[in-house]
Amino acid sequence: MGTTACRTLEVERPVVHYLPDVPDVDMTVADLVHHTSGLPRLPSTMRDRVFGDLYRETVGVPLDLAAAVPETPRGRYVYSNLGYALLGAVLDEVHGDWFAAVRREVLEPAGISSVTLVPERGEAIGPRLFGRTIRPWALGASAFASAGGFWSTFDDLCRYAEWALEPGADSARTVSWQREGATTWINGEVRAAGAAIVDAAGITAVVHALAKAPHAADTIATAIIEQEYGNRA
Incomplete structure (x- = not known):
């Protein structure tokens, strides 16, 4: 998302240039890209529940631009799914379809073809806990899809890492x-799944975790890098 925005938009322009109904007139596209807009993780109207699917109720409902009200000072890093949903709305306004723009600017150049927002029945592998499959969030079908609603394969995650970290790349x-x-x-988590790509000391670790503790992917990636670094020393 951030890559697509930086390549196709004037990121220092205020978001209201593209979406006049956004309340904050100072917030820029760059603020959304870098999570420095002051927007909260989610709108105050959405409950952040541990076991429920807080996105399912937003499926088929347009993003409420009036809810994009900052709660912390602009310029401070605060991770915001609301901010990236808003970034998707900006790309929709400019390109007509944010996902098509991401496919053109990132996925196709990286050789990735399997990404989808809503997988067909039987295509997705769901994490299991206590013998039961954990129902995934409906993030990809909601107005918050651009905040991390992608479904793909581990091979494609590796392809993205190679493309993003290619020597000499912009x-x-x-x-x-x-x-x-x-x-x-870069990392991300959705309910019982998480992924992380970490590059340090010339070593890159790509991890995807299912039904693990929060931040497990980050922890595993760090351990891999530390072990590999120790082996090289």
Whole structure:
């Protein structure tokens, strides 16, 4: 999403330039890309439940632009699914279809063809807990799909990592990744699944975890890098 925005939009423009009904006139597209808009993780009208599907009730309902009200100072990093849903709405306004724009700018150049927002019945592998399949969030079918509603394969996750971290590639490929020192990473979690790509000390770890503790993918990726670094020392 961030890559597509940086390649096709004037990111320093206020979001209201594209979506006049957004309440905050100072928030920029770049703020959405970098999670510095001040927007909360989710609108106050949505309950953040551990066991329920907070996105299912938004399926078929347009994103409420009036709910895009910052709660923290602009410029401070606060992860926001609402912000990326809003970014999807901006790309929809410009391109007509944010997913088509992402496919053109990122997925196809990376050689990724299996990504979908709503997989066909029987195609998705669901995590299991206590012998029961955990029903996935309806994120991909909701107005928040652009905040992480992609379904794909582990092979495609690896293809994305190779493309994003290709030596000499332009910085837009990892514009929405996080950085600390020499470490660069991107991660995400949806209910009982998580993924992380971590690059540090010349070592890249790509991890996908099902039915694990929160942040398990990050923990595993870090352990892989530490072990590999130790082996090289």
